Amino acid sequence: MNHSSKETKLNARTITLIAIMVALSVVLNAIKIYTFPQGGSITLGSMVPVIFVSMVLGVPYGILAGFLFGLLDLILDPFIVHPIQVLLDYFLAFSLLGMGGIFKNNKFLAVTLSIFCRFICSVLSGVIFYASLANGQNPLIYSIIYNGNYLVPELIITMIIFYFLPIERLKKIILR
Numbered sequence: 334m335n336h337s338s339k340e341t342k343l344n345a346r347t348i349t350l351i352a353i354m355v356a357l358s359v360v361l362n363a364i365k366i367y368t369f370p371q372g373g374s375i376t377l378g379s380m381v382p383v384i385f386v387s388m389v390l391g392v393p394y395g396i397l398a399g400f401l402f403g404l405l406d407l408i409l410d411p412f413i414v415h416p417i418q419v420l421l422d423y424f425l426a427f428s429l430l431g432m433g434g435i436f437k438n439n440k441f442l443a444v445t446l447s448i449f450c451r452f453i454c455s456v457l458s459g460v461i462f463y464a465s466l467a468n469g470q471n472p473l474i475y476s477i478i479y480n481g482n483y484l485v486p487e488l489i490i491t492m493i494i495f496y497f498l499p500i501e502r503l504k505k506i507i508l509r
Contacts, residue, residue: 347394350386350389350390351386351390351398354383354386354398355382355383355398355401355402355405357382358379358380358381358383358398359379359402359405361376361378361381361382362376362379362410363409369479369482369483371412371463371466371479373455373482375490376487376490378487378490379402379487380430380447380451380487380491381494382398382402383395383399383430383431384430384444384447384491384495385498385500386434387399387430387431387432387433387434387443387447388436388437388440388443388500388504389500389503390434391434391437392431392434392435394434395430395432395433395447396432397431398431399427399429400424400427400428402427402430403427403428406423406427407419407423407424414462414463415462417462418461418462421454421455421457421458421461425454426450426454426458427451429447429451429453429454430447432446432447432450433446433447440496440500441492441495444488444491445488448484448487448488451484452480452481455476456473456476456477458476459472459475459476459480460473460476463475463479464476
């Protein structure tokens with residue numbers, strides 16, 4: 334089975350792995366350590382499975398897994414103020430978690446890039462749609478602080494989990 338990053342053909346094995354990883358993301362996302370009032374939560378590593386897919390199968394698969402995770406998060410726990418906000422906060426932010434596959438051989442760069450991409454989407458959404466909550470503060474600064482309050486802990490949790498994940502051994506098992 335060839336899993337080059339240029340290949341985008343889905344087969345039963347790949348679809349099954351993506352489905353299992355997205356389901357695991359949804360379960361981990363339901364385990365909230367803390368939820369912020371205007372959206373965003375610290376979870377028990379909900380982004381790990383999507384980033385894992387991107388590292389094992391490649392960026393297109395990671396983007397697909399992230400998109401599906403975002404769709405399910407929107408269905409299960411929506412926080413909607415505007416259609417563009419939905420695109421930024423759910424579809425684009427979660428899809429971009431799949432970018433970690435660019436650094437498939439360096440789990441810490443993969444995690445950092447993935448969560449940074451989500452952070453950028455969340456900050457943009459905050460500046461555009463939640464500026465009124467800044468109470469006179471610069472909306473960009475407010476959005477960076479607000480989104481950093483949950484995404485920095487998510488980054489730390491995700492890094493810790495990836496530290497203990499035997500990625501190369503799991504890749505061999507999955508891709509054989």
